[in-house]
Amino acid sequence: MSKKIVFNSEWLKDPLFISWAKRHPFDVNKAKCTLCDGQAFELGNMGRHTLTSHMNGKKHQAAKSAKDKTQTYFHHKVVSAMSMPGCLYTVSFDESFSKAIQEEQMDLIVRFWDTDKNCMDSRYFESLFLGLTRASDLLRCFLKGLA
Ligand SMILES: [Zn+2]
Numbered sequence: 589m590s591k592k593i594v595f596n597s598e599w600l601k602d603p604l605f606i607s608w609a610k611r612h613p614f615d616v617n618k619a620k621c622t623l624c625d626g627q628a629f630e631l632g633n634m635g636r637h638t639l640t641s642h643m644n645g646k647k648h649q650a651a652k653s654a655k656d657k658t659q660t661y662f663h664h665k666v667v668s669a670m671s672m673p674g675c676l677y678t679v680s681f682d683e684s685f686s687k688a689i690q691e692e693q694m695d696l697i698v699r700f701w702d703t704d705k706n707c708m709d710s711r712y713f714e715s716l717f718l719g720l721t722r723a724s725d726l727l728r729c730f731l732k733g734l735a
Contacts, residue, residue, distance in 0.1 A: 592617045593635035601691070605639050608652075623651040666711045670700050677701075679713070681730055683721065692718035694726065696733045 594616045599605050612618035618628045619639060624647055631638045642648055670677050677700035686693045694716045702709040714733040718725055 591633055593631040593633060593638075595619055595631060596635065599636055599639060604643060608643075608648075609639055621648060623655060624648055662711070663713075666698060666700075666713060669702055669704075669709070670698060672703055675700055675703075679730075679734065681726075681733075683718070683726060686717075692721050694718055694729045694733070696730070 595611050595618070597611065600609060600611075608621050608623045610620040610622055612620050612628055615628070617631055619631060619642075621627050621629070621642060624642075629638065629642055634641075669675065677698055680697050680699070681694050682697070683692060683694045685691075696713040696715070697710060698713045699708060699710045701707075716729040716733050718729055
């Protein structure tokens with residue numbers, strides 16, 4: 589009889605899995621995929637390899653491609669609005685500890701005047717992961733996120 593693998597939180601630190609893999613809420617032998625509408629799948633006896641296999645599957649790749657296109661579209665739309673002559677914008681950040689990945693995370697939010705809607709708009713802009721949280725680390729990540 590083969591041994592069933594238990595979900596390992598260390599896998600969530602891997603850049604390959606960080607954006608989509610989640611621990612199943614009550615079954616330690618399963619993982620969930622946020623890209624595939626929360627689909628749960630058995631880890632079986634291959635553990636981490638099961639995540640890689642799911643990631644390389646057609647359904648997951650199609651969902652990732654659609655998400656990437658949507659994110660790129662909205663990111664370009666925000667950058668375009670911020671690049672309009674005379675556009676004033678502010679950038680704020682929220683730095684917090686992510687329990688899922690056991691690492692500090694910085695989220696950038698931009699606020700700008702949307703000339704299409706003729707109103708102020710606030711949008712998520714970028715997320716970055718910090719090793720350390722000294723002031724110089726925060727500044728480095730903040731500038732990297734806006735680059
Ligand atoms: Zn998936």
